[in-house]
Amino acid sequence: GAVVSQHPSRVICKSGTSVKIECRSLDFQATTMFWYRQFPKQSLMLMATSNEGSKATYEQGVEKDKFLINHASLTLSTLTVTSAHPEDSSFYICSALFGTGYNEQYFGPGTRLTVT
Amino acid sequence: QKEVEQNSGPLSVPEGAIASLNCTYSDRGSQSFFWYRQYSGKSPELIMFIYSNGDKEDGRFTAQLNKASQYVSLLIRDSQPSDSATYLCAVDTGTASKLTFGTGTRLQVTL
Secondary structure: OOOEEEEEEEEEEEOOOEEEEEEEEOOOOEEEEEEEEEEEOOOOEEEEEEEOOOOEEOOOEEEEEEEEEEEEEOEEEEEOOOOHHHHHHHHEEEEEEOOHHHHOOOOOOOEEEEEE | OEEEEOOOEEEEEEEEOOOOOOOOOOOOOOOOOOEEEEEOOOOOOEEEEEEEOEEEOOOOOEEEOOOOEEEEEEEOOOOOOOEEEEEEEEEEEOOOOOOOOOOOOOOOOEE
């Protein structure tokens, strides 16, 4: 149980274009999902909290107009990187909150974004 | 600023030995504590979590929690080369279900 998928696993795009990443909880419903970014040899950085049916909550320093988050159903959250630039190249990972009350998060496999 | 501290390592242990990974946290109000394993280039995988003082065992893994000392550890018995990875300690912040992650300890299990 507690399987989370992400698509695509790897994407290369040109500077100025937008990229959408999907995160799905496959065998449980997740009212809350999280989006992280990880640069090489660094720890996870929380970007935003995605709540089903409401606006995402962004961490300080994360541009909400650049990183659009939509959580339209209990099993799907999407992150759109708009007008991507090379500095947005990173490993983007989502997680889903498993609702046992202990706040354990299960991670998707991640999406490696390269902006050329 | 709520902090989670880990030694970055690498921690090198021979195959078959016990690996001991440590983590301290600053927020006394933290309730749940998590250990994740992350292989290079992959996403974190939840190994186990603990919320009561004492030990919790799951196979070769034992999590230990001491809330008075604000200390949580992970023991890996009979370490295998496949255990070589970065181990992330995470603590429930008590705010909107968010976790605070440590920077991770890199474990190397040598033959």
